[in-house]
Structure formats: structure tokens, C-alpha cells
Amino acid sequence: MLTTLYVVRHAHTIYTPDEQNRTLSEKGYNDAKIVQTLLADEKIDTYISSPYRRAWETIVSDASTAMLDERLRERQVAADPVKDFQGAMDRLWSQEEYAFPGGESNKNARARGLTAFQDILASYPGKRVAIGTHGNLMVLTMGHYDNQFDYTFWKQLPMPAIWKLTFDGQQYLRAESVSIRK
Template sequence: MLTTLYVVRHAHTIYTPDERNRTLSEKGYRDARIVQKLLAAEQVDTYISSPYRRAWETIVRNASAAVLDERLRERQVAAAPVEDFQGAMDRLWSQEEYQFPGGESNRSARARGVDAFQDILAACAGKRIAIGTHGNLMVLTMGHYDTRFNYDFWKQLNMPAIWKLTFDGQQYIQAEPLSIQK
């Protein structure tokens, strides 16, 4: 029985340090409407999202229309904002086990994402599921199934982005991008 996951990186945001409540920018809201129409055209059955507002706002208009799953939140880089974000990403992606104080390593963030995907696949077999999430966690999790999803891929990933992953049970079959017509 084939199951399809539409893994969605959130649309553009207005940066604030409030991770949970950061909203989309004006452009982000326009792009989110396009994403929502595309997911409806794909006949998505179930919407599951990170509890972070920017993730669920990209796939649904109201948080009550999605199941919120804490495991789909963005990876915690460190307990406090890092001074050199790009340098921090270089280090995290080059050293699988490294973690900054209060942060998550690639390995631990990936394990969290894979655990969520496996549970979703088991609970929603045969369905089309939209997953609202974040760039780092998205690529780390998809990289578990397909090695082309790596650091270089993450660095060029758009906001928003949608990847359609097909599974037979828990067995990964393929991934393809969905074009977001703007």
C-alpha cells in the first residue's frame, strides 16, 4: 500500500527570536496560499505540522486543521543564538555527533524526524499526508532515506519547498519536488 508524504518547508518569515510564534512575512503568506491550493489539488487527506506557527501557517490557514507534532519542530542549534550561524551549520553538518551546548547534533535531530515519519507512515498507511516542517529537520530526515538530501541541498533549499516522498509501508521508494508556481 503506497503512502505519500508531502514534506513542506515553511514559507518566508519575519525573523524574531520567538521560534514558536514567528509569523510568515507578507511574501510568505502569499506563497502559503499557493502551497495550500497545491496540497488541496493533490488531494491531501491529513495535515501534520511542527507546532511552530510558520510551519502550520504554510500548509493550513488555522492550526486546528492540522495535527501538531513536537517532533517536527526545527532542530535546536544551541541554547542561545549563535554568533556565526553559517559557521555553526558548517560544523554541525560536518560532524554528525557534534552539538553546541543546549543544542542537537545532526544525528539526534535526524532520529527525531525519522521517528515522526515512521509513526506517520504507520498511522496513515495508504493516505496522502502533508507535513509542515523546517529546512534543517526536513533535509536531515529525508537524508535518512536518500543521500542526495545533504548539506549542499539544504543550502539551496527554497522557502517554501515541497517534496513528494512515496513509501510502500515503511519502505522508501522515491522523492520528487513539486513546483510551486508563483
């Protein structure tokens, strides 16, 4: 029985340090409407999202129409905002087990995302599930299944982005990029 996960990186945001409530920008809202229409056309059975507003706003217009799963939140880089974000990413992606104080290593973030994906696959066999999440967690988790999803891939991943992953039970079969018509 094939299960399809539509893994969605959130649309463009207005940056604030408030991770939980950061909202989409005007461009992000426009792109989210396109994503939501596309997902409706794909006949999604279930919507599951990070509890961060920008993630659920990208896949649904109202948080009450999605199940929120804390495991799908973005990885915590550090306890406080880092001064050199790109330098921090270089270090985290080159040292699998390294974590800044109060932050999360690639290894730990991937394990969290993988547990969420495995639970979703077990709970919704044969269904089409949209997953609203974030770039780092998305690529780290998908990288468990397919090594094309790596740091280089993450650096060029647009906002929003949709990848369609097909599974037979827990067995990964393939990934396809879903074009977002603009």
C-alpha cells in the same frame, strides 16, 4: 499500499528569536496560499505540522485543521542564538554527533524526525499526508532515505519547498520535487 508524504519547508518568515510564534512575512503569506491550494489539489488526507507557527501557517490557514507534532519542530542549534549561523551550520553538518551547548546534533535531530515519519507512515497507510516542517529537520530526515538530501542540498533549498516522498509501507521508493507555481 503506497503512502505519500508531502514534506513542506515553511515559507519566508519575519525573523524573531521567538521560534514558537515567528510568523510569515508578506511574501511568506502569499506563498503559503499557493502551497495550500496546491496541497488541496493533491487531495491531502491529513495535515501534520511542527507546532511552530510558520510551519503550520504554510500548510493550513488555521492550526486547528492540522495535528501538531513536536517532533517536527526545527532542530535546536544552541541554547542561545549563535553569532555566526553559517559557521555553526558548517560545523553541525560536518560533525554528525557534535552539538553546541543546549543544542541538538544532526544525529539526534535526524532520529527525532525519522521517528515522526515512521509513526506517520504506520498511522496513515495508503494516505496522502502533508507535513509542515523546517529546512534542517526536513533535509536531515529525508537524508536518511536518500543521500541526495545533504548539506549542499539544504543550502539551496528555497522557502517554501515541497518534496513528495512515496513509500510502500515503511519502504522508501522515491522523491520528487513539487513545483510551486508562482
